[in-house]
Amino acid sequence: MGTLDSIDAAMLRILQQDGRISNAELAERVGLSPSACSRRLDLLEKSGVIGGYHAHLSPKALGYTMIAIVHISLSGQFAKTLAEFEAAVKLCPNVLVCYLMSGEYDYILRVAAKDLADYERIHRDWLSALPHVVKINSSFALREIIDRPNVGI
Amino acid sequence: MGTLDSIDAAMLRILQQDGRISNAELAERVGLSPSACSRRLDLLEKSGVIGGYHAHLSPKALGYTMIAIVHISLSGQFAKTLAEFEAAVKLCPNVLVCYLMSGEYDYILRVAAKDLADYERIHRDWLSALPHVVKINSSFALREIIDRPNVGI
DNA sequence: AGTCCTGCGCAATGTCCTTGCGAAGAACAC
DNA sequence: GTGTTCTTCGCAAGGACATTGCGCAGGACT
Numbered sequence: 001m002g003t004l005d006s007i008d009a010a011m012l013r014i015l016q017q018d019g020r021i022s023n024a025e026l027a028e029r030v031g032l033s034p035s036a037c038s039r040r041l042d043l044l045e046k047s048g049v050i051g052g053y054h055a056h057l058s059p060k061a062l063g064y065t066m067i068a069i070v071h072i073s074l075s076g077q078f079a080k081t082l083a084e085f086e087a088a089v090k091l092c093p094n095v096l097v098c099y100l101m102s103g104e105y106d107y108i109l110r111v112a113a114k115d116l117a118d119y120e121r122i123h124r125d126w127l128s129a130l131p132h133v134v135k136i137n138s139s140f141a142l143r144e145i146i147d148r149p150n151v152g153i
Numbered sequence: 154m155g156t157l158d159s160i161d162a163a164m165l166r167i168l169q170q171d172g173r174i175s176n177a178e179l180a181e182r183v184g185l186s187p188s189a190c191s192r193r194l195d196l197l198e199k200s201g202v203i204g205g206y207h208a209h210l211s212p213k214a215l216g217y218t219m220i221a222i223v224h225i226s227l228s229g230q231f232a233k234t235l236a237e238f239e240a241a242v243k244l245c246p247n248v249l250v251c252y253l254m255s256g257e258y259d260y261i262l263r264v265a266a267k268d269l270a271d272y273e274r275i276h277r278d279w280l281s282a283l284p285h286v287v288k289i290n291s292s293f294a295l296r297e298i299i300d301r302p303n304v305g306i
Numbered sequence: 307a308g309t310c311c312t313g314c315g316c317a318a319t320g321t322c323c324t325t326g327c328g329a330a331g332a333a334c335a336c
Numbered sequence: 337g338t339g340t341t342c343t344t345c346g347c348a349a350g351g352a353c354a355t356t357g358c359g360c361a362g363g364a365c366t
Contacts, residue, residue: 012210019172019206024353033315038355040313049214053172054207054302057165061202064304067252069261086298098299099220103292108222112304139256145239149207149302151217151265152246177322186346191324193344 004049007032008040012049016150019053056149059112066113067141071105074132081132082106092126105137160185161197169303172206209302212265219266220294224258227285234285235259245279258290 004012010030014021027037044050059065074081082100089098089109097110111127113119119138127136157165163183167174180190197203212218227234235253242251242262250263264280266272272291280289 012208015208016210017205017207019208022353023355034354035316035356036314042355047214048211051209051211051214052170054170054209055165055168055172056204056207057169057303058201058204059304061200061204062304069252069254090299094304095299096301096304098297099222099294100296100298101222101292102295105292107298108292108294109299139254139258139261141252141261142255143253145251145253145260146243146248148249150210151212151215151249175322176324187323188325188347189345195324 008044008049011037011040011044015050015053054149063114064112066115066119067144068109068111068113068119069139069141070109070111070127071135071137071139072107072109072127072130072133073104073135074106075134076132077106084131085133088130092122094122094126105135157202161193161202164190164193164197165202168203168206207302216267217265219268219272220297221262221264221266221272222292222294223262223264223280224288224290224292225260225262225280225283225286226257226288227259228287229285230259237284238286241283245275247275247279258288 007030011026014026014029023038023041024034026041027034030037032040041050059067074085085107086098086100089095089107094111094113095109096112097108099108100106101108109127111119111122113122123136123138127133160183164179167179167182176191176194177187179194180187183190185193194203212220227238238260239251239253242248242260247264247266248262249265250261252261253259254261262280264272264275266275276289276291280286
């Protein structure tokens with residue numbers, strides 16, 4: 001992976017905002033010919049700097065208006081315990097983010113739900129069913145202040 | 154905004170995974186002609202179901218290997234207090250996510266840093282400088298289990 | 307100077323996107 | 337049943353786009 005120059009950074013910044021921009025327009029905006037731009041983009045993708053492209057669906061438009069942050073503690077920190085928990089949590093489509101954490105709780109989850117009844121269902125059918133869980137603590141997002149897809153480069 | 158049929162759902166599912174797929178291939182994968190697919194995609198974008206497209210940059214490739222979850226309490230819940238805090242936190246490029254929360258803490262943040270020294274800098278120059286903060290609690294992600302861009306549809 | 311190497315622009319070719327057009331089918335009124 | 341309207345489809349054409357080969361320019365090093 002070569003180092004990124006200022007043109008690469010400009011390309012990445014634009015592609016973060018509009019992942020479906022045409023190569024021709026991207027080239028124009030960074031001051032390159034389309035061919036040079038295409039080759040650089042190819043390198044950025046192959047080197048792994050660009051991990052992929054995703055459509056961002058509006059949670060509201062799909063009815064997902066509720067975000068819960070869930071802290072979870074397990075009964076132990078054995079590798080097998082963690083692995084079983086992680087395999088199970090990956091199956092729940094409502095869990096958007098899951099981190100193994102340092103600190104008081106073992107895992108932190110970001111869960112999307114359509115409404116409170118939907119969250120109750122998720123809590124009952126999925127979260128409570130996760131193996132080795134001894135404590136679940138749910139907080140609800142009252143408002144979203146920031147939701148950036150990527151860190152600024 | 155019209156309702157989504159199964160073809161729309163299939164398109165959204167594919168575009169979540171590969172936001173830069175060509176219209177021709179997308180059409181083929183959902184069993185439509187390119188023209189019909191293009192028109193449906195146009196509707197999905199204009200209706201707001203698709204909020205946009207973003208390149209997903211690899212945090213590792215950019216050197217951001219560290220994710221911190223930060224809980225923050227303010228000195229009060231007055232509208233003015235919240236507004237000033239939120240305006241300030243939006244300026245920090247390392248803050249990827251920020252929610253106003255119910256529960257023990259007022260805000261929860263997801264912060265990207267390059268390493269511990271970088272996090273120390275962010276904590277000192279940005280987080281500690283946020284107005285009305287009375288308590289900051291940082292936990293660090295030891296491992297990422299799930300990071301979905303969108304909820305499954 | 308000579309050589310190597312990287313990155314560029316130009317050009318060509320094949321592919322793709324979009325829009326106009328006409329048709330098929332569903333829903334509905336008469 | 338028949339006619340009307342609305343939606344959504346496929347087809348076709350023209351204009352735009354992506355990609356690849358090629359040659360060239362500039363820098364690093366011998």
